[in-house]
Amino acid sequence: MNQLKKLLIIGFVWPEPKSSAAGERMMQLISIFKENGFEITFASAAQDSDFMIDLAEFGVIKRSIELNSSSFDDFIAVLNPDVVLFDRFMIEEQFGWRIIENCPKAIRILDTEDLHCLRTARQKAFKENRTFELIDLLSEEVAKREIASILRCDLSLIISEFEMNILEDVFKINKELLFYLPFLVDKMNxxxxxxxxxxxxxxxxxxxxxxxxxxxxxxxxxxxxxxxxxxxxxxxxxxxxxxxxxxxxxxxxxxxxxxxxxxxxxxxxxxxxxxxxxxxxxxxxxxxxxxxxxxxxxxxxxxxxxxxxxxxxxxxxxxxxxxxxxxxxxxxxxxxxxxxxxxxxxxxxxxxxxxxxxxYQKQDYSDKLISFTNSLLIDSGSHRLHNFMGNLLQHHAFKSTMYMSKWIEAKNK
Structure with missing residues (x-):
């Protein structure tokens, strides 16, 4: 009997599908991987909330984790996931280097939710009473962090075709690193x-x-x-x-x-x-x-x-x-x-x-996502070899992230 593939989702917050579209989106992702034979663990450093969903009802294992703590290293060394999904780029910044260090073979997927740099730049233009232009993104501080996170991952899930175009045309991201995945719902007549x-x-x-x-x-x-x-x-x-x-x-x-x-x-x-x-x-x-x-x-x-x-x-x-x-x-x-x-x-x-x-038809996208993920599991080497900018960012940026995290951990002790 084939062993179940393990998916670790590291959440920015615990899913609240009745509170936000982001929570609903996360449950859609859980559904896709669950239906395709993945054993799912959902981990988060967030506090529990009164409105979070009961993950156990969906056959998902819930684990609380700590920021800037080597206890996470012990946790993932034992879990040894095949695939890790980061919920927003801030989570990849915090935990990505630990995944690479402890589970280097694990496929790393980023769910962007939406492009934070686009939202931030538009909000800034609105408050300054000026017209937003795409070139504004190039000077946005959060864009540097977000794009670096996308480049470091094996695959990023993008919810909007407009944002797909921005990533390819403005930031020159290789389309092999991007996967268009809108909201997914059942057919309606x-x-x-x-x-x-x-x-x-x-x-x-x-x-x-x-x-x-x-x-x-x-x-x-x-x-x-x-x-x-x-x-x-x-x-x-x-x-x-x-x-x-x-x-x-x-x-x-x-x-x-x-x-x-x-x-x-x-x-x-x-x-x-x-x-x-x-x-x-x-x-x-x-x-x-x-x-x-x-x-x-x-x-x-x-x-x-x-x-x-x-x-x-x-x-x-x-x-x-x-x-x-x-x-x-x-x-x-x-x-x-x-x-x-x-x-x-x-x-x-x-x-x-x-x-x-x-x-928004689920069947139009879910099978392609699983197929893409499985192809990465079979041969991630070639995919990563051709992502030179991602490798470069891992080599340099992660050193500073790692040392900062370890310094915070030592200071907390």
Whole structure:
């Protein structure tokens, strides 16, 4: 009988699929590897949370680890994983050199979640009231760290085709080091829309998003200050419900029931809430990756209105599941039209089904990922030999990372 291949996932946090798209993404990855015969251990130095998923229910072994501690070396020497998946580049920086030192044959995969340097550069341009340009990325400090991490790994999972193009064209990354892996969901047909709440049975606008994520807080500010006044003036009975995990005090202070603006806090079941809403509003002004809230809206048959940043790389050239609009006044006008026009609303619903089926089908990507991983397991030598820049970065950068970590460990003792 063949021995199960071992996958070690080192998490930035413990997965919370009901709190964030990142948590949902991680559970999709776990599902792919589990279905293909991998024994999975999920390790993290993060504190447990009240909302983390019970990994044991999915047949995943949970292990707590420490930062800057040689106890991790002992842990992985015993585990001896075949594949290690780093959850974001900061985790690869912290633990990558230890993997190389103790398990040099293990295949190293980085899940970028989204390009942090893109999100950071866009946020900086927004706050400085200037237009973001791709050349801005080349001077971004976090880009140097993130790209170095991508080069050091055998494979990096990229969630957005726009970001794939940036990595290949702006940063000149060899495409053999990159694998496009969007969100993955089940196929949907138009008959399933009939099982969802109808146009008449839905009410209110909603926004939903984890408030630990800066673009979500900025979006709610934008809604309150620039869009809702116009929308409410022209549609007095309008109500907006804002849901999201980890709302800060400044988020809660936006609660204004007299103006139809409700801060609802954490959604116990986001899926059910989105299904009951008539429209999702997401005027996102900066960010990166794919927007899980907008894909979830499509799955729930709920049209959405978003910006060009919000819809980026999410729909190929297919008609959007509602409207894409950057101008706040026009955004408000389109929101009212879509809310009131049943035919327009149903057409938007159908557009969402087409986007799901053409852009996010699990079977289109999962088999390729496993095939690529298995080919690396069979012959990583040639793949690594041709990644000269990655080898160079390992040789130099990891020495400084290693000595810094060991210095911190000695200081802590």
């Amino acid at each position: 138009e008959e399933e829309l009939l099982k969802l709440p109808s146009f008449e049975d839905r009410k209110n606008f909603i926004f939903i998003g984890n408030f630990l994520h800066e673009p979500n807080w900025n979006t709610v500010q934008h809604l309150k200050e620039s869009i809702w006044p116009s929308l409410k003036k022209n549609f007095p009975e309008a109500i907006l419900e804002v849901y999201g995990a980890y709302p800060s005090q400044k988020v809660l202070q936006l609660h204004q029931p007299k103006n139809g603006f409700f801060i609802m806090g954490r959604a116990e079941d986001a899926n059910e809430i989105v299904k009951k809403a008539r429209i999702v509003l997401a005027p996102i002004r900066f960010g990166a990756g794919l927007k899980g809230k907008l894909l979830e809206a499509m799955q729930c048959g709920t049209p959405s209105i978003t910006t060009s940043i919000g819809s980026e790389a999410m729909h190929l050239d297919l008609p959007w599941n509602g409207c894409i609009e950057d101008n706040p006044e026009v955004f408000a006008k389109k929101a009212i039209e879509l809310y009131q026009d049943e035919n327009l609303w149903k057409e938007a619903q159908k557009n969402g089904v087409e986007i799901i089926n053409k852009c």
